[in-house]
Amino acid sequence: MDEGTGARNGRFHTPHGILETPVFAPVGTQATVKALRPSDLTDLGATLLLSNTYHLYLRPGDELIRDLGGLHQFMGWDGPILTDSGGFQVFSLSDTRQIDDDGVTFKSHLDGSYHRFTPEKSVAIQENLGADVIMAFDECPPPTDRDYVQQSLKRTHAWAERCVQAKTRDDQALFGIVQGGIFPDLREESAQFLMGLDLPGYAIGGLAVGESKADMYATLDVMNPILPKDKPRYLMGVGAPEDVVNGVLRGVDIFDCVLPTRIARNGAALIKGGRINLRNAKFQHDPAPVDETCSCYACTHFSRAYLRHLVKANEILGHILLTTHNVHFLLELVRQMRSAIRQGELASFAADFLSHYPVVGPSQAGL
Amino acid sequence: MDEGTGARNGRFHTPHGILETPVFAPVGTQATVKALRPSDLTDLGATLLLSNTYHLYLRPGDELIRDLGGLHQFMGWDGPILTDSGGFQVFSLSDTRQIDDDGVTFKSHLDGSYHRFTPEKSVAIQENLGADVIMAFDECPPPTDRDYVQQSLKRTHAWAERCVQAKTRDDQALFGIVQGGIFPDLREESAQFLMGLDLPGYAIGGLAVGESKADMYATLDVMNPILPKDKPRYLMGVGAPEDVVNGVLRGVDIFDCVLPTRIARNGAALIKGGRINLRNAKFQHDPAPVDETCSCYACTHFSRAYLRHLVKANEILGHILLTTHNVHFLLELVRQMRSAIRQGELASFAADFLSHYPVVGPSQAGL
Numbered sequence: 001m002d003e004g005t006g007a008r009n010g011r012f013h014t015p016h017g018i019l020e021t022p023v024f025a026p027v028g029t030q031a032t033v034k035a036l037r038p039s040d041l042t043d044l045g046a047t048l049l050l051s052n053t054y055h056l057y058l059r060p061g062d063e064l065i066r067d068l069g070g071l072h073q074f075m076g077w078d079g080p081i082l083t084d085s086g087g088f089q090v091f092s093l094s095d096t097r098q099i100d101d102d103g104v105t106f107k108s109h110l111d112g113s114y115h116r117f118t119p120e121k122s123v124a125i126q127e128n129l130g131a132d133v134i135m136a137f138d139e140c141p142p143p144t145d146r147d148y149v150q151q152s153l154k155r156t157h158a159w160a161e162r163c164v165q166a167k168t169r170d171d172q173a174l175f176g177i178v179q180g181g182i183f184p185d186l187r188e189e190s191a192q193f194l195m196g197l198d199l200p201g202y203a204i205g206g207l208a209v210g211e212s213k214a215d216m217y218a219t220l221d222v223m224n225p226i227l228p229k230d231k232p233r234y235l236m237g238v239g240a241p242e243d244v245v246n247g248v249l250r251g252v253d254i255f256d257c258v259l260p261t262r263i264a265r266n267g268a269a270l271i272k273g274g275r276i277n278l279r280n281a282k283f284q285h286d287p288a289p290v291d292e293t294c295s296c297y298a299c300t301h302f303s304r305a306y307l308r309h310l311v312k313a314n315e316i317l318g319h320i321l322l323t324t325h326n327v328h329f330l331l332e333l334v335r336q337m338r339s340a341i342r343q344g345e346l347a348s349f350a351a352d353f354l355s356h357y358p359v360v361g362p363s364q365a366g367l
Numbered sequence: 368m369d370e371g372t373g374a375r376n377g378r379f380h381t382p383h384g385i386l387e388t389p390v391f392a393p394v395g396t397q398a399t400v401k402a403l404r405p406s407d408l409t410d411l412g413a414t415l416l417l418s419n420t421y422h423l424y425l426r427p428g429d430e431l432i433r434d435l436g437g438l439h440q441f442m443g444w445d446g447p448i449l450t451d452s453g454g455f456q457v458f459s460l461s462d463t464r465q466i467d468d469d470g471v472t473f474k475s476h477l478d479g480s481y482h483r484f485t486p487e488k489s490v491a492i493q494e495n496l497g498a499d500v501i502m503a504f505d506e507c508p509p510p511t512d513r514d515y516v517q518q519s520l521k522r523t524h525a526w527a528e529r530c531v532q533a534k535t536r537d538d539q540a541l542f543g544i545v546q547g548g549i550f551p552d553l554r555e556e557s558a559q560f561l562m563g564l565d566l567p568g569y570a571i572g573g574l575a576v577g578e579s580k581a582d583m584y585a586t587l588d589v590m591n592p593i594l595p596k597d598k599p600r601y602l603m604g605v606g607a608p609e610d611v612v613n614g615v616l617r618g619v620d621i622f623d624c625v626l627p628t629r630i631a632r633n634g635a636a637l638i639k640g641g642r643i644n645l646r647n648a649k650f651q652h653d654p655a656p657v658d659e660t661c662s663c664y665a666c667t668h669f670s671r672a673y674l675r676h677l678v679k680a681n682e683i684l685g686h687i688l689l690t691t692h693n694v695h696f697l698l699e700l701v702r703q704m705r706s707a708i709r710q711g712e713l714a715s716f717a718a719d720f721l722s723h724y725p726v727v728g729p730s731q732a733g734l
Binding site: 023030031032034035036037038039059060064067068069074075076284285287299302303305307308309310311313315316317319320321 | 436669
């Protein structure tokens with residue numbers, strides 16, 4: 001714990017190693033973090049990867065991955081892996097789905113074929129994949145629609161119980177997902193229910209899906225004193241640097257997001273205070289690196305002018321280098337925060353870092 | 368020299384280091400070898416890269432590269448670089464061009480704008496780029512059309528003289544390009560003319576553009592005793608492994624080709640005797656690496672099943688890993704040939720290697 005903030009520097013034991021938190025997990029949707037090799041991720045200091053149940057179930061198939069030794073061996077990553085439940089993708093990627101209290105029938109975004117996920121099916125797939133942390137199957141409702149969120153909570157809670165029942169492997173940690181949108185009473189109700197299941201970790205779901213940053217941070221302020229202090233807390237799908245800092249200040253331990261890898265493939269590089277897009281004509285002759293202070297391979301070897309050329313020419317190396325930089329940015333950020341928490345200096349570190357970003361809402365977690 | 372074959376193990380001095388030959392140059396068309404970082408190329412043992420004058424002139428522009436310190440600094444490669452003259456691309460990529468004795472007017476394949484290359488312009492661009500080895504501007508005629516080839520030789524020879532005249536930098540080696548199609552007398556005529564210019568190296572151009580392998584090898588047999596023994600010989604655009612071996616047996620020192628990188632992006636991996644395509648359904652469950660005997664990063668870490676998944680899912684890592692394997696294949700091949708030449712064992716090495724490929728024509732260079 002850091003004096004004066006909610007930040008925690010913890011150690012979470014998994015079958016593939018101990019995770020020091022706060023931790024940011026790069027996303028390897030299809031069993032690969034786009035444009036990076038596992039050895040690159042190790043070099044960058046990545047410790048935890050996230051992969052997607054929905055995608056791997058559809059292609060190449062979770063049974064194939066199981067037969068080839070599980071996801072770690074399949075993708076050549078020997079560190080901890082977390083898989084989501086597939087629920088979020090079923091709702092966001094499939095253009096046709098039908099939800100009932102038993103589960104969801106949906107159409108594959110790849111070939112239009114029909115499939116059905118239930119809590120039991122999600123757990124079975126995640127057991128085939130074999131990640132260290134697996135997630136309860138949940139519904140992710142629109143966070144500001146109170147009636148929908150309230151109805152949906154019952155289903156999410158029933159599904160969580162069914163996931164616990166369905167689970168057969170004892171080497172995977174099943175996390176529950178607290179829902180409740182932006183409504184403090186519903187968040188508390190959801191947390192209390194899931195805490196009753198005595199799970200090894202809790203995710204805060206349903207955020208970063210359209211609500212304001214102020215609402216996101218306020219919800220984290222609600223969750224922080226409720227969730228158990230001795231278990232990891234995972235803020236799903238959050239990876240904007242200012243959100244990660246604000247999450248850590250509010251007691252979050254684990255983050256994942258496609259942001260650093262996705263914006264890289266659009267030509268954008270994270271810098272303190274925002275991002276720059278290398279497509280911009282002003283970088284055409286710029287001999288400076290993306291960030292003079294950055295120690296990543298891209299910034300220590302190449303100019304903005306060269307990166308702009310790669311991006312404009314649609315060269316794979318542009319994706320590689322910008323992905324490297326952006327993943328490094330987030331991993332370096334959590335590294336610095338872990339160190340600052342240990343030194344009792346997180347409040348000043350965070351205040352300095354966040355001073356480069358727009359002020360959000362009235363609360364800055366006591367800064 | 369290897370006993371009984373024409374093979375040579377030489378050392379070619381450049382401002383960016385000594386090249387040990389035979390050498391294979393991966394191609395970095397747009398100032399990047401597609402899907403590899405410079406550090407990856409170093410790790411793979413690449414010593415020489417080729418880059419394309421035509422592409423870099425159009426984008427990002429040779430003057431921009433000059434202003435940013437030249438091609439080595441721009442692309443972060445501190446070893447030797449060879450640039451072609453742009454001639455071949457003008458003829459093969461531009462859909463509209465008009466050739467006369469002074470030069471070629473052509474339409475950009477990028478934006479349809481009109482441009483003109485002359486021998487003087489090609490040298491000026493290559494001086495801006497700053498490669499260690501630059502090439503004379505030549506015409507690459509259809510190799511089996513004797514009348515065209517004969518007419519074209521005059522132009523190629525006059526252009527070579529103009530390139531020598533136009534050259535102003537003394538830290539770049541200008542190679543001449545022997546043309547003459549598949550016709551021994553024209554090849555000899557071209558070689559004798561260019562040798563009269565006393566250039567530091569000679570390329571054999573106009574091959575691997577549609578003629579048979581037997582014709583290619585026969586032409587190399589013609590060139591071998593004619594070209595000066597003490598200067599490097601460069602077989603342009605050749606990179607099929609069996610052609611590289613046959614080239615070395617016939618006295619060739621330098622090769623370049625997009626083959627290993629291009630077929631990688633189509634899902635194909637080089638193996639001794641041919642290639643396999645990872646799209647093939649038979650690899651879906653295959654836990655073996657592409658090549659059990661290969662020491663590259665891809666083969667020591669990943670299964671064919673995983674590579675197939677990456678290729679099918681169009682993941683960048685698929686391009687990275689297959690490019691790594693294919694470039695390694697060719698670099699390892701020339702490494703083994705250099706060693707075999709030093710040991711006086713090239714004939715048996717080549718006989719064994721070529722036994723995996725179809726026999727071509729009556730001659731196997733004395734094997």
